[in-house]
Amino acid sequence: MTNILSISGSPVEGSSTEIILRKIAGSISEHLRRGRSRHTLVRLNDLNFAPCQACGEVPSPSFCFLEDPLSDIYKKVAACDCLLFGSPIYFDAVSAQAKAFIDRCNCFRPADFDNQDPEHDFIKRLDCRRPGAIVLVGGEQGWFEGARRCIAGFFKWVEVVNEGVLKFRSQDFTKAGEAADSQDVLKEADQLGRQLARLLEKRYARP
Numbered sequence: 001m002t003n004i005l006s007i008s009g010s011p012v013e014g015s016s017t018e019i020i021l022r023k024i025a026g027s028i029s030e031h032l033r034r035g036r037s038r039h040t041l042v043r044l045n046d047l048n049f050a051p052c053q054a055c056g057e058v059p060s061p062s063f064c065f066l067e068d069p070l071s072d073i074y075k076k077v078a079a080c081d082c083l084l085f086g087s088p089i090y091f092d093a094v095s096a097q098a099k100a101f102i103d104r105c106n107c108f109r110p111a112d113f114d115n116q117d118p119e120h121d122f123i124k125r126l127d128c129r130r131p132g133a134i135v136l137v138g139g140e141q142g143w144f145e146g147a148r149r150c151i152a153g154f155f156k157w158v159e160v161v162n163e164g165v166l167k168f169r170s171q172d173f174t175k176a177g178e179a180a181d182s183q184d185v186l187k188e189a190d191q192l193g194r195q196l197a198r199l200l201e202k203r204y205a206r207p
Contacts, residue, residue, distance in 0.1 A: 002037040002200060004028055005080035007073075009087035009098025011045040016137045016168055016179035017086040018043070020189050024084055024133060024166070027193020034201055040080075042073060044097040052103040063125075064107045077105070078126060081204070082196055083160045085151050086135030089142045094150050102154040109157045124159075131199045132160035133192055137168045137179070163199055164192045 004025045010017040021041065029037040047069040059065045063074040077083065087094040094102070108125055134151045136144045144167050155162050168185045170178050179185050 002028075002032060002035060002082070003080045004037055004039045004082045004084070005076050006039065006041045006084040006086070007098075007101070008041065008043050008045075009085075009095040009101070010043075010137070011095065011097060012176050013043065013045075014177045015088070016170060016177055017088055017135055019177055019179045020135045020137070020166060020168060020185060021084050021086045023186055023189035024135070024193045024196070027190045028082060028197045028200070031194045031197035032200065033197075040076060042076070044101050047073070049100070049104065051100050052106060059107055060125075064104065066104075070101070070104055073101075074105075074107075077108075077158055081130055082200060083130060083132040083155070083158070084135065085132065085154070086137070087147055087151070089136060089138030089144060089147055092143045092146045094147045099150065102150060105154060105157055108159075126159040129159045129161055129204070131163045131196055131204050133164040133166065133196060134162060135166050135168075137170060139173055140169055140171065142169060163196060166192055 006021040006025055008018050008021055018041070025039040029039060049068045049070045050066055053066065055065050064070065087098040093099065132155055134148060136147050138144060148165055152162050166188055168179050168182070172178055
């Protein structure tokens, strides 16, 4: 079973971010030639969780000292075979929901306070690298690089290799889910899904 996990930082259900994430995941499932797949979509806006408290300690064996809905999401992130992460662009960055979640994921590589490994400042808690992709949705004049770098840093922390970035520029900010009417972005999403399916079966194939 190939587990595909999509995380949406959009506050709008049925948003372009969510539509594109679903399209990519559907394409991955369609083009996988071996075995079955399962897709889980997490809407961060539906979860009531606290922001990172910078505890200053390693939370092992748990991922985090805070017990809230993210406890289950951590397990999904750790167990997935492919991770898709999407966010709208707000003030040249990811949404508040996305940033709060990413900050909480610092625990996947906590600081090595006890100097267990002199060659590294952070403890690596996940061993298996997985493919992933980034979805960014902004306006006509939107700047995407800040959000891309933020999510790319998060991917590094959770052992996900960024295998593609899909950017969608909305022409009408008053219309939710505009991506559903864009054949260009849906085609791009399908192609990215095909690419990820090939990578899952070749470069990231598990024994």
